[in-house]
Amino acid sequence: MNKNNKQGVLLVNLGTPDEPSAPAVKRFLSQFLHDKRVVDMTRWLWCPILHGIILPIRSPKVAKLYQSVWMEGGSPLMVYSQKQAEKLVDKLDIPVELGMTYGNPSVLTGIEKLVVQGVDEIIVLPLYPQYSSTTTAAVSDALTIAFKQMAEIPAYRFIRDYRDHPLYIKALAASVRRSWEQHGQADYLICSYHGIPKRYADNGDVYPSHCAQTTKLLQQELGLSDDQIGMTYQSRFGREEWLQPYTDKTVEALPTKGIKSLDIMTPAFAADCLETLEEISGEVQELFKEHGGERFNYIPCLNDDELHIELMVELVNSHR
Template sequence: MNAPTLTQDAKALGSKAPGPLPAGHPVLKQPKVGVLLINLGTPDGTDYKSMWRYLREFLSDPRVIEMPRVAWYPILYGMVLTTRPQKTGKNYQLIWNREKDESPLRTYTRGQSEKLAAALADLPNVVVEWGMRYGNPSTASAVDALTAQGCSRIVVLPLYPQYSATTTATANDQFFRKLMTMRDQPSIRSIPAYYDEPVYIDALAASMERHLKTLDFEPEVVLASYHGIPKAYFEKGDPYHCHCLKTTRLLRERLGWDETRLISTFQSRFGAQEWLQPYTDKTVERLAKEGVKSIAIINPGFSADCIETLEEIDGEVREIFLHAGGKNFAHIPCLNDSPEGMAVIEALVRRELFGWA
C-alpha cells in the first residue's frame, strides 16, 4: 500500500482555499532576522569620569581579571581607578576622533554595521545593529533595537578573530545576560572565531600587501602583534594562543614568507604576572639592538583600530624601536571597514544566515 502524500493528506482535510480574514483579524508580519556585531568597548569621553566608568566596567569583568573579588576589588577601587583613568584618558586624547567626538573603535564599528547593512540589502528581512561589551552603545540596547524592529532570530558576531574567554566568551555572556531578562526570547546563532577562515587570511594578506607597497622602505621583519592574556589563562585551557599562532602560520604561508620574516608577539600586558610571550615591546627593542633597521607591525587579533593599535603600537612601540636604534617603522592598519574587512564580515554573516534569511 502506498504511503499517503502531503497532497492526499491535504485533500483529506479539505481542499478549499482559505477565505478572506475577518475584519480586525491580526496579520502576522514576516519575521525579521537581526545581525548583531559586538566589539570590545569604548569610553564615552576622555575625561576622568568617563574613563572611570569605562575602566570600572571593564576591569570588574571576572572573565578579564580572574582573581577573587575580595582580593581584586580593593586593588581596583583603591589604586587602579584612582590613577589609571587620568593616564588612559590622556592616551585616548592622542587618537580621539575629534570630528565625531568618539573613539576610533566606535567610528569603525559603526562603519562596519552600516556597510554590512548595505551589503545585505538583497535580504529585506535582515536588520543589522552594533553594540559594545563595555560602554555604549551597550549590547542590551542593541538587542532592544533589534527586537523592537520585529527580529525573532538574531545572529551574533563577536568581532574577535581568535577566541578567548576574555573576549568572545564575555561578549556572549553579556548577550545572554540580556536574554535572561526577556520573556519572549529570540532564537540565536553565535558566529565562532574565524582565525583560520580563508576569507580572513586572504583579507589580511591583501591588506598587508597593499599597505607595504605604499612604504618607501622594505621591512626586514614584520610582527603580527596580538593582544596578550595571562599565561595562567592559557594553562587553564584558553585556546587563544593556539589560534594566534595558527593565524600567523596561515598568513605566512599565504604570503610565501619564512618564519624569520613574519613573527608572532603579544602586547598590552597588565599587572605583575607573566603573560603570553614573546612581548611585543621587548621584541622590537631586541631587534633594533641586533641591527634591524626597518620593521612593520600588523594586529591580526583586532577587527578595528583602537587604543591598543593606534596609541600603543603606533605610538609607544614605535618610540621604543626608534629609541633603541631602529630607523623605519610602519603600523599596518587593521581591516576596519575596508573592502577586505567587510568581505570577511559579510561572508561570515551570510553563512550563518543560511536557512534564516
C-alpha cells in the same frame, strides 16, 4: 534557522568610553575590570585594589591617551564599528546593530534595537577572530545577562571565531601588500596580538594556538620565511606572567639582530583603537627607534576595508 523569521545581525566589540574624560574612562574601566572573565582574582582582594588604587590612578592617564587618538565621531573603535555596521547593512539588506560588551551601546541595547525592527532571529558576530575566554566568552556572558531582562528572547546563532577563514587571511594579506606598495617591504613583519595572562592559557584557553594559526596562514599567503615574520603579545597589565614573547621587549631587541626596518600589524583587533594607535603606532614605534631601529610602519586594522566587509558578509551568510 527558520527561514520564515526575520533575521538581523548584532556586531559586538569590546567597547569604549563615551568621551575622553577621566570620569568616563573610570566608568568604562570599572565595568571592564569587574568582569571575572578579564580579571579572575578573588573579589574581596581585587575590588579594594581596583577602586582604591587602579581606577583613581589610571583613569586620568588613560583619558589623556584617549584624547590623543579621539576622532570627530568618537573613539576610533566606535567610529570604525559604526562604519562596519553601515556597510554591512548595505551588503546584507537586513538590520545590523552594534552592541559593546562594556560601555555603550550595550549588548542589550543592540538586541532591543533589532527586536524593534521585527527581528526574531539574531546572528551574533563577536569581532574577535581568535577565540579567548576573556573576549568571545565574555560576549556570550553579556548575551545571557541581556536575555535575563527580556520576557521573550529571540533565536540566535553565535559565530565563535574566524581565525582561519580564507577571506580573513586574504584581507590581512591584502593590507600588508598595500602597505608594501606604499612604504616598501620592511626587514621583518610582526603580528602583535593582545595578550592574556599565561595562566589562562595553561588552564585551557585556546587563544595562543588560534593566534599562531592565523600567523602561520598569513605567512603562507604572503610567501614569507620564518626569518621575515613573527608573532608577539602586547598590552600586558599587572605583575604576573602573560603570553610571550612580549611585543615591547621583542621590538627593543630587533635592531641588535640587524633588523632596522619593521612592519607591524595587529590581527586580533577588528578595528583600530587605543591599543593599536597609541600603544603600537606610538609607544612601540618610539621603543624601536630608541634602540636603533630606522624605519617603522604600522599597518592599520582591517576596519571598514571592503575585504573585511566581504568577510563579515560571508560569516553572516554561512550562519543564515
